[in-house]
Amino acid sequence: MNELIPLMVIVPMMAALLLSAFSKYDKLIRILAFVVAICLPIIPIVSNYGLHFFGGYEPMVDNVTNILYHPAITYSFDFMQQCFIAMIGLLTFLVVFIYLSKYKKVSGPYLFLLFMGTSAATALILTDDIFHMFVFFEILALAQVGIVAASSIEYSYEMALKYMILGAIGSPMMLLGIGFLLAMTGTVNVTDIVAILRGGLLNVTSPVFLLSLGLIFFGWLYASGLPPFHTIKSGIYSKAEPHAAALLQSFTVISMISIVIIMFRIYSSLPIFEVFIVLFSVIAMILGVSMALTQTDFRRMIGFLAVGELGFIGLGIGLGTQFALTAGLFQALNEIVITALLFIGFGAIVHSTNEVDTRKLGGLLAYHPKVGIMLLIGGLAMAGVPPLNGFQSKLMLVQASLSCGYPELSILTIMVSIATFVVFVKTFYSMFLRPKPHDLEVADKEVPKAMVFTMLILLIVIFALGLFPNVVTSGISNYVGGLLL
Amino acid sequence: MAETQLAILFTSIALVVIGLYAAIFVDNIIKKIIGISFIEEGANLFIVGIGYKAGGIVPILMPNMDPAWFASNASYPLPYGLVLTSIVIGASTLAVMLALVMVLYRKYGTLSTSVMLADTSKQEEYNE
Numbered sequence: 074m075n076e077l078i079p080l081m082v083i084v085p086m087m088a089a090l091l092l093s094a095f096s097k098y099d100k101l102i103r104i105l106a107f108v109v110a111i112c113l114p115i116i117p118i119v120s121n122y123g124l125h126f127f128g129g130y131e132p133m134v135d136n137v138t139n140i141l142y143h144p145a146i147t148y149s150f151d152f153m154q155q156c157f158i159a160m161i162g163l164l165t166f167l168v169v170f171i172y173l174s175k176y177k178k179v180s181g182p183y184l185f186l187l188f189m190g191t192s193a194a195t196a197l198i199l200t201d202d203i204f205h206m207f208v209f210f211e212i213l214a215l216a217q218v219g220i221v222a223a224s225s226i227e228y229s230y231e232m233a234l235k236y237m238i239l240g241a242i243g244s245p246m247m248l249l250g251i252g253f254l255l256a257m258t259g260t261v262n263v264t265d266i267v268a269i270l271r272g273g274l275l276n277v278t279s280p281v282f283l284l285s286l287g288l289i290f291f292g293w294l295y296a297s298g299l300p301p302f303h304t305i306k307s308g309i310y311s312k313a314e315p316h317a318a319a320l321l322q323s324f325t326v327i328s329m330i331s332i333v334i335i336m337f338r339i340y341s342s343l344p345i346f347e348v349f350i351v352l353f354s355v356i357a358m359i360l361g362v363s364m365a366l367t368q369t370d371f372r373r374m375i376g377f378l379a380v381g382e383l384g385f386i387g388l389g390i391g392l393g394t395q396f397a398l399t400a401g402l403f404q405a406l407n408e409i410v411i412t413a414l415l416f417i418g419f420g421a422i423v424h425s426t427n428e429v430d431t432r433k434l435g436g437l438l439a440y441h442p443k444v445g446i447m448l449l450i451g452g453l454a455m456a457g458v459p460p461l462n463g464f465q466s467k468l469m470l471v472q473a474s475l476s477c478g479y480p481e482l483s484i485l486t487i488m489v490s491i492a493t494f495v496v497f498v499k500t501f502y503s504m505f506l507r508p509k510p511h512d513l514e515v516a517d518k519e520v521p522k523a524m525v526f527t528m529l530i531l532l533i534v535i536f537a538l539g540l541f542p543n544v545v546t547s548g549i550s551n552y553v554g555g556l557l558l
Numbered sequence: 559m560a561e562t563q564l565a566i567l568f569t570s571i572a573l574v575v576i577g578l579y580a581a582i583f584v585d586n587i588i589k590k591i592i593g594i595s596f597i598e599e600g601a602n603l604f605i606v607g608i609g610y611k612a613g614g615i616v617p618i619l620m621p622n623m624d625p626a627w628f629a630s631n632a633s634y635p636l637p638y639g640l641v642l643t644s645i646v647i648g649a650s651t652l653a654v655m656l657a658l659v660m661v662l663y664r665k666y667g668t669l670s671t672s673v674m675l676a677d678t679s680k681q682e683e684y685n686e
Contacts, residue, residue: 204640211647215654222658230665234587234658235675241594241651242581245601248644249574252605255637 077120078150081158082196084112089188096181103173106184110169113162117155124149140272143262147201152548153402157327158195160409164323165191167527171316174523183223190216194324197331203251204261206335210296213324214240220317221309229312236309239302240295247292253285267338277342286340290349293336297329298380299357307376315420319413322379329383330405333390338556347393354387362492370429371500375415378455378493382408389470392477398553400469403546407462407538414451414531418444421520431500436509444520445505447528452501454535456494462538566607573600587659587669598648602641609637
């Protein structure tokens with residue numbers, strides 16, 4: 074069944090190309106997009122774990138170094154990849170479902186961008202090849218720019234160009250870092266590079282090795298939207314359609330964890346690596362939540378909260394123990410679901426009021442109680458309120474910080490969670506609980522059923538992960554244990 | 559390290575530095591994009607330099623060649639394959655950037671980045 078592994082990338086990519094090619098035939102692309110979107114979460118669930126060697130080129134032993142080399146691009150599929158790919162697949166299905174039910178005439182190129190982004194994110198998390206990772210990182214960035222530019226929101230082109238310019242600086246830096254690694258090791262396969270490092274064939278304290286870390290790290294900061302790229306990242310979320318923003322943030326999380334896992338495997342022997350990860354994560358946590366507090370555009374507010382949540386993920390990975398890494402990856406999975414719920418829920422409010430400024434909203438609980446309650450639960454999950462999934466992962470992060478001997482980090486984690494709670498309650502009060510402003514017009518139209526259905530599905534996932542975290546954490550912990558061997 | 563490789567290294571460093579200067583400090587968006595292309599080409603040139611071998615042959619194994627002789631004389635082909643992909647990606651990025659610039663030029667009538675990409679939130683408040 075290992076043949077299914079490349080299909081996780083090929084199926085959405087082929088679908089994207091076909092949707093673009095047949096964009097004139099509305100009915101055909103609707104059916105195709107829906108059928109493929111249903112398949113996306115199913116393929117990783119039915120696929121067996123294992124490796125896939127492109128072209129069938131199996132690894133071979135080098136006679137001189139006695140190291141097992143991988144001549145072909147390799148995809149590695151384990152429980153961790155299964156969780157994230159299934160989650161991305163589910164989210165893509167829900168987003169495509171919302172899009173298809175929202176518009177009478179759908180756009181093939183827009184669906185192309187959604188599926189191409191999903192394909193690139195899937196490839197990022199599967200690949201064991203650092204250059205292959207770079208290629209799909211670029212494809213993903215292009216898809217993200219396209220999704221933002223395709224929205225009808227004002228200044229979306231400006232934001233897309235800004236994001237591209239920064240990306241066009243960040244990506245070549247990462248490519249240069251990969252080039253330095255290639256120059257030192259002669260390979261771009263991560264397993265091979267790790268084997269060379271463990272075999273003592275490379276001096277890890279050499280300036281060139283450190284330079285490669287710095288350059289790849291810079292690219293990672295851009296991909297993750299960590300400081301100094303946090304404002305542009307929250308900006309692109311606010312300039313995309315809300316359902317697309319839900320998918321964009323999941324792409325960011327996938328980029329972040331896939332690149333950082335590769336960096337962790339190569340550079341974790343350098344103490345400076347973990348220090349840098351923790352440092353930038355802490356800055357992201359503080360900046361994200363403090364900037365969210367000052368926002369009046371609720372899309373931008375969620376964008377900054379999402380950046381703050383990325384800091385939690387980085388913190389877990391930076392601490393570097395098996396438990397902390399598991400907590401970080403579990404937090405990543407939770408953030409994908411929670412932030413998607415918030416973006417889609419607030420999208421429903423935009424649909425109803427055509428307003429994004431929290432100062433001009435109010436009294437919406439009377440009009441949309443279902444959406445209000447589901448958003449409240451989502452916000453509580455993000456703030457880490459029990460028994461929701463955000464609580465479980467943040468509790469694990471607090472425990473991990475304590476067990477690593479950093480009680481100050483655990484205090485910071487709790488404080489940022491409380492600040493997140495304050496930001497959300499403030500926004501929720503402004504939009505739903507306080508009296509409705511006289512000049513606010515709430516359209517009588519119902520919130521689209523597709524949006525309510527999507528929120529319900531995400532809410533079920535939030536409760537399931539909150540009540541039964543072991544279903545996911547034990548598998549991720551085993552995967553992480555393998556990484557640390 | 560061969561002299562050619564050193565020359566390639568210095569040229570690629572020069573390209574990256576010039577490109578970074580243009581991308582960060584120059585206001586004209588087209589010049590900024592040219593700077594970005596310089597950075598990309600600098601990175602590509604550096605990777606090409608990795609595969610260079612003084613006096614090496616093209617890494618294509620012909621039927622009449624001895625594999626052992628080929629292995630010791632051919633250039634390292636992996637960087638060339640990677641750069642080929644990287645050039646295609648760079649071209650796609652460039653095309654999308656220029657397309658966005660065309661749209662924004664029609665909207666603002668200028669190529670100045672400070673006008674085009676002024677903080678969008680400030681613009682929104684100003685418009686209100």
